[in-house]
Amino acid sequence: MRFSLSLASMCRTTATKAHKASLLLCCTLGLGFAPSFTPALARNVTDMSGTVVNVPDTPTAIADLWFAHNEILVMLGAAAKIKVTAENPKDSPWLFKVAPVLLSARTGVRPESANPEDLLARKIDLVFVPQRATAETLRHASLPTLDAHYATLPDMLRSLDMTAQALGTPEAHNTAHLYRSQMEHMLALLQSRTAPLPATARPRVLHIARLNPLQIDGTNTLIDSWITAAGGQNAATVSGNHKPTTFEQIAAWNPDLIILGATAGLPAQDAPLRSLPAFAKGHWAVNPQGVFSWDRYGCEELLQLEWAAKLFHPTLFTDLNLPHDVKAFYRTFFHYTLNDDDTARILAARPPAP
Incomplete structure (x- = not known):
């Protein structure tokens, strides 16, 4: 099954600027067209x-x-x-x-x-x-x-x-409708595939927001939402974003998987974090970052869900082509064409080429 954003390629090349808003509607996954929209006077x-x-x-x-x-x-x-x-x-x-x-x-x-x-x-x-x-x-x-x-x-x-x-504006209205359709489709896909998983098959994920000072993202956050939606469990038991913590607390949580925020940096080779089983086994990753950090509060949350699902459960989502879908997302929602190098840089949380 191909992630729905691939449908955007069906309507990307013949659009004039005057037709962009209406063409967005051709990619709504068969969920129906956006309702008519008339801007109010106030x-x-x-x-x-x-x-x-x-x-x-x-x-x-x-x-x-x-x-x-x-x-x-x-x-x-x-x-x-x-x-x-x-x-x-x-x-x-x-x-x-x-x-x-x-x-x-x-x-x-x-x-x-x-x-x-x-x-x-x-x-x-x-x-x-x-x-x-x-x-x-x-x-x-x-x-x-x-x-x-x-x-x-x-x-x-x-x-x-x-x-x-x-x-x-009609463009804003139609784009929001399309995005909602894509998000609902992705959430339904993740739910259908991860629902049968027992708790023991859902990795305990720790999201590190910063290394110095050491901060993590806990429950009651958007980070917790995408971890759960992608079939994981938040290893942190505190509530809120950027919560200060210690190595000892992280060691006590003993996460199965560690995700480093795109701007968090990497722990030094002799840092205590490297001694955790998740690091020792290679069960860690740096979160992608594009127009905004995928893991936080921007609209690339749609791509974050796909990335996290493939990271947590690679065998369940082999059909999802993330590089393809990144390009489709940027083309559809930002009207910007990424090349292969651009896409690789975003997935690796690297800036554009000079």
Whole structure:
């Protein structure tokens, strides 16, 4: 069985820009076409914290202050509208290669350091942030601001739909619909193949976010969601992202498999971590990173699920062609063509070639 993104190749070569949004619909896995969409004259959008926010009919200048959310805006066709971003070319080179228009934006603005007066001076008419408190602060400064944060796969899709509604374009709406269809298809595939597995056949996976200081990702996180969906178990018993820990605690958890975040680095050859059975047996991997880190909170979560499933259960998913599907994903959702070297670099968490 070929992962559904391969269907994108059926409709990639004859599109003009005017037809891109409609062509996306031909790849919806036979799940039906997107419902008709008519932009409203004014939009009240409910954000992820449940706050109803009035947003402009057609936002033209966006500040995206959540790292993970920038690639979602790019996917939904709003790259040119991003005038202020938390991202920067050094940390996210694939993002700026896929969407070079971001080079003209003000980069590196984090939510905790955003200056409302500066945003107003830049005529920002829509802001995305990852915290409710920050959203409230910016709204008090008369900036329409949406809390886009999520920690589960269902909430990710809800945040995606919220973003498309805020953008108010047919392209954003149709792309969000297509992405939801692809995600639901992938989750159903993983569930159908891993459901019969007993707990003893589900590897206990530890995800290391940073090595110095040593931090792991625990339960109640998106990392925990994809570990579980791909047929694994989170070896960590603490809750939350980037939780400080010790080698002794990791040794007590004794994970079957260790995944290092793309930016975590590698442990030194004489580091205590190397003495763990998972490292000694070669049961460890570095997570891929493309436009954003696959393992965290961006839209490449769809590829992360496939990568993790093949890593956890290689014999169950031999039919999934990950390099092919990476190319199809970028072509379909980012309108960007990867070559073989590009794909290999993304899978190895390496930056674009010079």
